Amino acid sequence: MYRYIVKRLLLAVPTLVGAAALVFILMRLIPGDVCVIRMGSGGSHVDAAAVALCRQQLGLDNSLFVQFLDFLWSYVTFDFGNSMWSGNPVAQEIALRLPVSLEVAVLATVIAILIAIPLGTISALKENTWLDHVVRVAAIAGIATPSFWLGIMSLILVMNISAMATGKPWLPPIDYVPLWQDPLRNLSIVLLPAITVGYRYSAVTMRLTRSAMLEVLREDYIRTARAKGLLEQIIINRHALKNALLPVVTLIGIEFAFLIGGLVITEQVFNLNGIGRLLVQAVQNQDNVLAQALVMLVVIIFVVVNLVIDVLYAWLDPRIRFS
């Protein structure tokens, strides 16, 4: 098992270096200069000497190779530098915005699991009944519905209902408050985005849970368990669901990793100041240091989550562990 983990960690290194190279190149391909944007954001005349000085201070006058080595070295030493736009440490900028994104992602995952696993299981157990058809249609509809449109619809619904009830439309607050400070206000900020994202997420998971359960229910050991006269509840919970959840765990992990990098649109719809919006702002401002750090954060989360899933998978399934 340790050899497997070490091998996987070594394989992650080229992925991280490749992602670093890609984001580095892409950020340099985007036309514009952070110094010009910073000085000319008010539409005033930009002094060429001041721009040159700014570029020198930010290290933008170095060769691209040196800039890339600096970028890589900053990740080896865990000193991610300062934002080229605000001057604040990158770690601080991210720490300010990460909680809201992380909370939405975690809550969406919890909602998805709570919806998907029971419904997927029931759907498989009641195969080809009206209940199964309803669940399957709901799942396909969930996959077909863009989460940002669902967000817009939920906002329209909330605004219209509140306007009818109180005469004034209500919108979720946008200034983030941590859960432990004001739980009610915190939930009023993150619950709607989490539900809209969680529905789509649950649709994908529900389909896989159903198909995995159907497959497992046709296995010989389930027939044996039934022949032994075991209670149906024990057969489902202990034998079927436990085995069917293996691919589902993988999917949940992969979807979670994608979610962290894909919250941009949801944050836009709900005016949330998460890392998705920060990333768009960083790219628009040509803040290379911040944009690179955010992309690397997303990639690292993706790689780590994938590694954890694979290790978990190998731990749960001895056939994989010993192969």
Next chain:
Amino acid sequence: MTAIAPNPDVLSDEALLRRRTPWRLALNFCRRKPLGTLGLAIVLVIIAAGLCADWIAPFDPEENDFNAMMQAPNFVHLFGTDQFGRDIFSRLVFGARTAMLVGFGAAVGGGLIGLVLGVASAYFGGWFDLVFQRVLDVLMAFPLIILALAVVSVFGTGVFHVMIAITIPLIPRCGRVVRASALAVREVPYVDAARALGFSHARIILRHMVPNVVAPFLILLSAFVGQAILAEAGLSYLGLGVQEPVAAWGLMLQGSAEDYATTAPWIAIFPGLAIVLTVLGISLFGDALRDAIDPKLRDR
């Protein structure tokens, strides 16, 4: 000597051939897969709407009419008008053209590149495969939004550039699935035979291996069309895709949530429904196609 009576369950070669004509296969598909047929019908209607948009749309989709701003659905404007007085139905019909162009263009482009690269990776193996896998890892982990921003910033906005931005992330997804299937094909004797005959790598990959991984590829392709339509809508909504005044479903949703939620909710409702209906149709057809092509994957 008595003649042997033909077994009624065994079909003659002629009957088998007659059974496998495309028309009969299509008819069989429609009979066995009603939901898939419904999905196909929805997709065909949307494609037809996009192709015949000039004749179907009652109004110019880009023309503002400040005397008809934010009209609720009525007999003149079936789905109402937006904040600039533009007919929403006409914009939806023209938006179908954009959605289909980007959806099919990105799916076919990304799918074909992924298909060839995936098969090549499995065929060559070794270092090529190892490097290719790491490149796929990087592209899979990379946020789509950065790629889209880079493509749009470098090349500018527009339907073609949006298509490129969406095509790139589809390549690794296709490449990975196809590679897994191609690894099995690589071991079969006819590939060894082709190699022994001295055929070129390109010929072995394109003529002998690619046709044998077409089944998973087709299944993947149908899923990609839906994903590409959703991605286009998302990028246009963020202002990174198709730009005003071109009609695109995602673009029609931009700024419509809070601004007109209580006064003109139809501005947001109909474009979203168009996206849902189209992707639903593609998903239903894709599911049925997968069942028909690969019975092992049935019920997944």
